[in-house]
Amino acid sequence: MCGIAxxxxxxxxxxxxxxxxxxxxxxxxHRGPDEGGYHFEPGVALAHRRLSIIDLATGQQPLFNEDGSVAVVFNGEIYNFQELVPELEALGHVFHTRSDTEVIVHAWEAWGEACVHRFRGMFAFVLHDRQRETLFLARDRLGVKPLFYALLADGTLAFGSELKVLTQHPGLDRRIDPLAVEEYFALGYIAEPRTIFEGARKLGPGESLCIRRGQPVVAPTRYWDVRFTLDNPLSLGDACAELTERLRESVRLRMISEVPLGAFLSGGVDSSAVVATMAALSDAPVNTCSIGFADPRFNESEFARMVAERYRTNHHVETVESDDFDLIDTLAALYDEPYADSSAIPTYRVCQLARKHVTVALSGDGGDESLGGYRRYRLHLMEERMRSALPLGVRQPLFGLLGRLYPKADWAPRVFRAKTTFQALARDAVEAYFHSVSILRRDMRSQLFSASFRAQLGGYDAIEVFRRHAAAAGTDDPLAFIQYLDLKTYLVGDINTKVDRASMAHSLEVREPLMDHPLVEWLATLPSALKMKGGEGKYVFKRAMEPMLPHDVLYRPKMGFSVPLARWFRGPLKQRVREAVLGGTLASTGIFNRPYLEHLLDAHQSGARDYSAPLWTLMMFEAFVRNLDRAAAPVAAGADLALA
Structure with a gap:
């Protein structure tokens, strides 16, 4: 795992x-503390920070082909590189290292832009070909590894593994993008391809960008997408057997390492399945790491212990105190742009723990999206069945009116909130799902923003992120449709961002077997009835894991990796959140409507409403703004800003 620039x-x-x-x-x-490397020639400069994992002796970067005309800087792992070496040697290419990086330069020579189709792994790389006067950028299919870039006014293309790399260049346009702010307060992250700055972009998952000197810079090319065909005729038993074998292969590939290796073990189904599979493949005990919470409502460590004892792992546990909120400013600097998933706190802590014992850790990320594991999926399918009973032209006016008239009941379980249900029935599938995952709903964002900022938005609504992906989903199956949306949005913008920055902050490489793209493609062929059955998510996966995992791990209610925000903001962080939300930092941006900020605080702290998620989102935005260069002009949407 590395950093490139x-x-x-x-x-x-x-x-x-x-x-x-x-x-x-x-x-x-922090992304690569072991070594740093550079390459300069007229018109190009490449830089690399290395965290040594494979070929410790000769895997330095930038790395070149035989005559030095092709150079690459690479972050990630090509898991099938050992299969590609003999194929490329048969084409006449000579290898001088045992590194997976060298496969990239020879694959480019052999197959050009199509080389990305041959790679199995997580990667972000940039390659320079002197003979073709070409720069080629690529990101892995599921967006595990990040890649930021910016085309500057003088024609320079700048790139890096983190946004902070680009902000070091004085030519970067650091004006805040109002559309990115709208996306952030809807989703809790800024969706690809935007960044918080108007001048910078993220390369999307499964995308490549080929730039030829002297020619206009074109839009990125999507080289891969997942297709939910749902047409696999396998029986449940055969599907369980094949799923187990495919997971075994994916885990085996990710256990190749020349440094200490282990796994995260949360006590959930996905990480437990990964650990069980690793144990079956390893002669030595697996190193496992878990975070426990002092608050029993958020603590899964007992279930992790059950799996650790069953497989006799070298298990390491640390308990996070319920009031572990000292990381707020650390996280704001770490993520470079506003990021509002509060589970970043325990993720940071488990990476910190893991790095004490291993350099590489396997995780269970990606299972919920491909296997139908989120609770919100079940609720969405229930609503979809009701929506399908009446055409949209009837539902919109009828349930829209009922939704406006019916009193709110946020205190009740969602299934009993008639107002929420009526509002959901008045929407189409995209709008309904977007509404269900939004941190601040459309009506809340309208009240949150000042009139001047709403004018800057020009009518833009973050739902356009979902509509853009919905147009490419290629399925009308209700479950597959929202799985596709999550694979393109939440998995990339939230989960992968969280894990990459938290792990790299500790120079830890994290590998995700459930994001192996052949596995994801195969799972997309399975009928939705095998993923959700009788309200049970991950049905086929749980059945496949029954011989390997305790029943209580497989079939207990899903907890998630949560922190007690609601209590924090009424207790130990009561004054801090008030100062952050109503203080001068947010006021200086001109983005917010102060009376609505006061409403959010007063309603939450009085106990009338639970506004913990919107308040955390505001706190992280305020922390981001405070991390901006104090020497810059007054902070405002459209102002020139610089990261500290």
């Missing part, structure tokens, strides 16, 4: 400043 002159062959490249590379030192 670089500059490319799209118009000519200027020499780039070595001091600038050093700053761009050094700011991501």
């Amino acid at each position: 670089g500059l490319f002159d799209t118009r000519g062959k200027r020499d780039f400043d070595r001091g600038l490249m050093s700053r761009m590379n050094d700011i991501q030192h």
